[in-house]
Amino acid sequence: MVTNLLNRLIGLFISEQDEKADMDTKVKSLLLNIASLSFTLIVLAEGIWALVLDHAELAIPFLSLSFLLAISHLYLRKFTGLIHQNLLLSILFLACVFFVLLGGNTELGIVWVLFFPFFTTAIRGRRTGYRWTAILALFMLAHFFFIQNLSPFFQQYSTESSIFYLILFVFSIIIAFAFQFIRSEVLLEKERIILDSQNKNKAQEDLLSKLSHQIRTPLSNITGIIDMLESTSMNNEQKDYINTIHASANNLVSVVNNLVLTSKSNPSDSQEITNFSLYNTLNNVLRLFPYEESKVRFNLSLAPDIPTQLTGNNIKIKQILLNLINSIIRENKAEQKHITLEVVKVDSMPDRVELIFRIISDFIYSSKKDNHSEEGFFNYQDLVKLNAGKIINYLDLGITQKMIEVDGHSLNITPQPDQTIFEFGATFSTASSNFANIVASDKSRNSNTTFKPIVDMKDAHILLVEDNFSNQQIINLYIRNKVKKIDFAFNGKEALEKFGMAKYDLILMDVQMPIIDGFKATIKIRELEKSTNTRVPIIAVTANAFPEDKERCLASGMDDYISKPFQPEELIDKIKQHLSS
Template structure:
């Protein structure tokens, strides 16, 4: 039986080849070398692999007129441009001797041939750099010429040289045959590698589908149960199921993400994103987790960062959530500061730096060295105490690099860490046009210029964040670490007739509290015009009215968001009443300042929405998995939509022939006829009816080009499994007629 050669066998064959070979990548960095090449150049493999060829073998600095390197560069450039072999004339190279061999350079004469290695699509993969050492013949020729000039033994030397050249020519022919065999073996090895990569990609796509299908059922049913009025103990049980399911899904997603990255199959999206909203949404999302550990989240976003940029918001959010979640996990009773800075800005793109700083357990240098490796945590005890797979940082680092950035960390054991990453994002057409219309626009509102504000908080990051915002808006902020210090500053400023317009104070601080400060301000007639804003750790309905009864003019919930802070400051300076902080968190801009929102009105609105949906054509769900069918029907019913099930693509076509549907949810992986083929046939049938039914793909989104494949098959949008009811509602609102 014929034995198949392994990759290691091919490597040994190449390295043992009886010729001088180098393998270069597209960037002219050395991938591998034959043993004879290493001997001829007096180097070791680990000294040159990975290096740029001209860095690994530099010119002799004493040979000012040397042309070997420039000629080789021209030849390699020709191979890259034309994808054809290029044979060079004999070149003189100075080979550097190791120091232990006496140093200096040895003169060699080589005849190089540079050949491309292409993939199945005809794209350049590697360059084979092969040389023939003709030093002996060149030296012999020089001797011959010298002896001819002297008239001694010229004919004998010529005859000898001719014989040597003939013999060497025969050897070259044999070498060419061996090279052809070696090239064939390299092509086979390449084909095997490409086949293995495709198998891995297909396996990932199938595994994702097989895992997400039952997970969709588990999480979907949990969501449906939580929408019912359950007893407290049952609600806790179902919430535990959902939490455990989401944790398992995070681990699965991490493994799949890492596999996609390693296989080169992860593709970033390119769409408009708002960096301020993105970061602040993460802060709000993780604030409850922070409060559970008595960790205060603080955000600062450079006001110079454009409002809209182009990038992958989902992956950017993934990195920020990972870094911030880790910071909270490894911290207790402290602060975590999230920061975004504008490092560079051109007419078309920006370089942003995101950082997350904590005062947690910190890291040693040895721990940092293994930190970004997959499945590795700083120490096993940490894994036992805090949990986690150790995948998040490795994936985040890869994602940052895919966004043309990098990731790093600075840390002191026992004092805390700062994790940071950079990304380069394109400016949106909207932002570019705005900058052209207002090239000198300022980031600070003119109404805030020079206004004095006092910031009182015992937490350093919180004070610094507020101070940076106020400074960026042109205000004149000052800070105090305690209420007692703040009251002293307030009194001194009033006596100097330079009173602070606004005081922002944390509610709970050691010694005197924010309530004590508000009471003191209200009892001091010199501070009658000073507005007092209180910072609280969590929002609840009616808190604004309660704050006013304690002497505060407004309250803000930590983490303090940029937009809320600006609205609050401008509103107070204009004597405007602010919303309850709970409505601020939800982005309510309705203009209702009373704080009294009727639950009856809200319920009436929801009922009206459900009634209006009942008049719409039904939704068709094309899904072969029984549990997922039930989940889809129940979720759609809870949202007020009638639905029907088709178990296969063919069944969907049959149903469409007899009834009108408002929208189709199409599973892409089904037996007999998959979702892609079904969508194409539906679009083909619509050529006669002139009607377009929105088709939404339900996909695991693992294979490269999955969204593009859905759209090219005629689908309008896609949603990933497990199905999130809120995202499902957004899809329905987007595509179903109102």
């Protein structure tokens, strides 16, 4: 009962806006509100007691200051941005100045000043807190030995009490800084453990995804051939053999499906959407690389038009940045390393903001001797010769690339003579809506404003985009007797060329292809369709079977998704559905 009462009491100091925020924002909101309310009550009590004692010279400034604190408390319950934090600290600093100058109704009023270092370090961190407390300490020193003699209204302190209060204030600074240091290190270590654990889960998921893809592609061909054999004339013994093979293949499909579902059942893989401060999130990531260990000088730059609070998966952003910076540091063998993290806004809608994260580093050095250079590291000329995919594989960023691509973005690496730039995009909400809702609404809006005629399947002209010749032949055998004409493309580049020369009623699109993959090809097709106000249905036919694979297909502009291996009837039903809807 007591615990519930305390939880409710603490909950009163967190605004409704911060209830779904990340932990760092919640802590700052709680500390801001507790600090403003506690100092308001303290200053108000001093002012009222001064009125009772008929000390107008104390009552007027303290009551005025309590009014300012009350206004700031009511205002700051809704906002926790940097400006509001500085505003509150300025008012708290002014309150401490009053306590030092006027002493309160007794000389012990200065004791409240000892709490100031705890609030400054908790709200703004050790570095900024040090500046605030240093200024207050200098003011106290000046008052004790110079200012107090300038006016009879100022509180007089003896030399012994002045030295005593200065020592107490120094001790409070040390304790506050030690407490904040321990708290920060514990939280950072906890966050590092969580991110490492999630990265291991992602690595396991990536391995299962590759295995699933490698198994599904030949398995799809096997089941396809079996389906076609069943439609041929066979004796009873042959039919029994085929049925046995078919049942075994279906069991193998079930095993692969269960493997995928099991890999996604881990609770740590959940994508939690929260309100968070982008600056705090990025700052916490950089703090995971102390200079003593990494020998890296960081520079953080945020564009001024980026909203203070965003809604999205900040844990995922931390994972991506942590993986990128770890890889850069691991492969850079320079004595002194410099990394700049820039964030700019490239697109904005009423409820959505798209950001570009840019990590700028000096040369990436190899940790082993290789054929790329005699010195044993990648120089600018070496990097220019390699494509982004090879650099990503070399830096072991395959999982990171997948995490970025799930949301429809890409990881770009640009080598330059004096630096290497890693760049990726991310989309966040600025209100309660999320990116999935926006994609769904965009898709609904497009379907209402574009023209797509109803076509009978027997009259349909279909483009099959598939880089594997065997897969092409299997799908062709499935549908060749059901449609009028089928054209083939081996990659996204060929698909775009054929799309520009012919009119298709539907496109079957593979995802993983050379030159241009299925996602980029679909995005380009949707861009071309805007000029003609038409929309050709695109069905993803892929061996990628994870839930996020389907989400990424739909986010890129595809209309449906079918995972290999599949039954011929399933594919035919989907084709009929999209040709007639």
